[in-house]
Amino acid sequence: MNRPRSGGAGRFVNRKGLTHVAADQKVLVIGGGIAGLSAATKLATLDIHSVIVEKAPILGGHAVQYACKATEKCVACAACIVEEKWRQALGDPRIEVSTRTRVVDVSGRNANGYRVIIENSHDSDSPAQTSIAADAIIVATGFTPFDPAGKPYGYQQFANVITNLELERILREKGLPYCPSDNRLPDQIAFVQCVGSRDAGLGHLWCSKVCCASALRITGLIKARRPETKITIFYIDIQTFGKDFNTQFGQLKNKVKMVRAIPADIFGSDKDRLRVVYFTPGEAQRCEESFDMVVLSVGITPGQDNRTLKELFQLLPTDTGFLEDSARKGVFIAGAAGGPMTIADSVASAGRAALRAANHLRGVT
Ligand SMILES: Cc1cc2nc3c(=O)[nH]c(=O)nc-3n(C[C@H](O)[C@H](O)[C@H](O)COP(=O)(O)OP(=O)(O)OC[C@H]3O[C@@H](n4cnc5c(N)ncnc54)[C@H](O)[C@@H]3O)c2cc1C
Ligand code: SF4
Ligand code: SF4
Incomplete structure (x- = not known):
């Protein structure tokens, strides 16, 4: 039977010494573009719950606006992957989505994660603030054209x-x-x-x-x-x-x-x-x-919220203004938030970020 590992609330060790992610552990994914969607769907395949907070009214990021460029055959622009991931994310009970929502503050941080204040502006006259506990963070806030x-x-x-x-x-x-x-x-x-x-x-x-x-x-x-x-x-x-x-x-x-x-x-x-x-x-x-x-x-160019995100999660500054991972802090970067990349590379980068976040939850870094 699983039992809590001492000093590691939320993590469990089985008889083989392998660590599992506890059912109540959660990853906060900031940004619902192709990278954020891919990170959340990858986490779901590992049975890890996530919450995507997206500041725009819809999911998909920049790539959701792109046209299909197929002529007599597909030219592999990857634009259609976005809709596919979007449907996958919305249909998965392990993924919560909150649009028109952004992270405004971090009210607490300890060895087990963050307590993050988010603000939802569905009602623009009175935006509502709530706090969520996150055991790891994936920043997938993309780029600014x-x-x-x-x-x-x-x-x-x-x-x-x-x-x-x-x-x-x-x-x-x-x-x-x-x-x-x-x-x-x-x-x-x-x-x-x-x-x-x-x-x-x-x-x-x-x-x-x-x-x-x-x-x-x-x-x-x-x-x-x-x-x-x-x-x-x-x-x-x-x-x-x-x-x-x-x-x-x-x-x-x-x-x-x-x-x-x-x-x-x-x-x-x-x-x-x-x-x-x-x-x-x-x-x-x-x-x-x-x-x-x-x-x-x-x-x-670097995302417009990068400076705020760096301050909130105490990330190291970079020369270019793009973001860099901080495994020690449980914060992982996915997609174009980390630098210019294609949709396919954003999906791959999000997959890596999800695996690293899963390892962080298991206490393996
Ligand atoms: C002109 C142009 C054409 C391109 N064409 C192609 C192409 O044909 N094929 C291809 O493979 N790639 C193409 N790309 C690249 C492609 O757009 C990126 O690879 C992809 O959009 C990166 O996805 P992302 O999720 O990292 O970022 P984004 O698409 O930028 O998504 C980031 C999301 O995060 C949200 N967000 C930002 N800040 C916050 C915050 N603080 N809180 C909450 N949410 C936040 C944003 O609203 C957005 O929804 C093109 C890029 C450009 C500029
Ligand atoms: S990858 Fe999808 S969107 Fe792009 S050309 Fe092929 S079919 Fe069209
Ligand atoms: S891909 Fe590079 S070389 Fe081509 S237009 Fe963009 S910045 Fe210029």
């Missing part, structure tokens, strides 16, 4: 300068890249890569890892649905993550114009067109081309 308003690209000035995330939403809703200004279909589209990433001026030296593949998959989708659309991609270099990437890129290369330069400026012109100014490598020559739509491939 770079805000390109400070760049000289006319974002928020010209309606048809949009971000890649905005284009994802248009494609998901309407199937084709209709211009926000007047709902026409653009004949010429430019993608500007590395907006907010690999930018020494901003101190963002990292590659966001996902935006080259995203731009190429979207390009493939638009070309398949409306082949007459002319597409130009302005880039520094194309990052080839993923096993099918080279094949997909090879098939697309001849259908799009690749320009190895990052635009210096974007101006409006008559007839609702956008003039893109760029310099050829070595700044040898000033060039200008006109487009109907410009898509800014904004990158992944």
